[in-house]
Amino acid sequence: MDLVALADFNLVARHGGFGKAARATGRPKATLSRRVGELESSLGLRLFERGARDLKLTEEGRALFERTARLLSELDDTASAIASGGHTPKGKLRISAPALFSQSAMGKIAAGFSLKYPEVRLEVTTEDRPVDMIEEGYDLVIRVNPDPDINLVGRAFLRDRLVVVASPNLSRPTGALAAPGVARGAGER
Structure with a gap:
């Protein structure tokens, strides 16, 4: 027809x-x-x-x-x-984020998102444990160094560098107790 x-x-x-x-x-x-x-x-x-x-x-x-x-x-x-580019997003968005990230950044991100999309109801859960995104019904999961999963799509949006810091008065471990990841100071071998 x-x-x-x-x-x-x-x-x-x-x-x-x-x-x-x-x-x-x-x-x-x-x-x-x-x-x-x-x-x-x-x-x-x-x-x-x-x-x-x-x-x-x-x-x-x-x-x-x-x-x-x-x-x-x-x-x-x-x-x-x-x-016209679709419609205004609405509904519920479930997010799981680590505690430190939630304390330092999630509030600002969530507030900005809520202002931009007032018809979306955010539900943010703060937890450091691994979550099964599909099984637990999350739309977005933020994790530090997550295990790869071929069923999910991920993207790095922040990079962080870990640094071990100690007082200069603290003696360095030697021999069998030495940690292989600890660099020696300048001039030490």
Whole structure:
């Protein structure tokens, strides 16, 4: 079925005539008439009773109009929403974040997000344990050095460097007690 012809049929049915539909949309009356005629031919039935001065839907035409008008309207709405970049996000966003990150940065991030997307309800859980994102129903999980998971998509958004710091008076371990990751000071070997 030709969707353009179906849309033109709905246009004519909604306005109650070819002339009215043509004036309302700025489309040629002949084009609308031709498309509706093509639709009637492809379906093998009459959709309109054409009189000298009026146009009335047939029983089949009324049934087709009632069943397709809402669907075509939804298609138009969907196309408009996609063309305009979608709709405003809304709903609930569940996030799990480590305690230190939550204390130092999550409040500011969540506040900014809430201002930008007021229809999204944030639920932030602070925990350091590994979570099963899918099983526990989280939309976003923030973790430090997470184990790779082929079922999830991840991205690093912060980098950190760990540094071991101690008082200069603290004696360095020697021999078997020496930690292999501890660098010797300048001049020591």
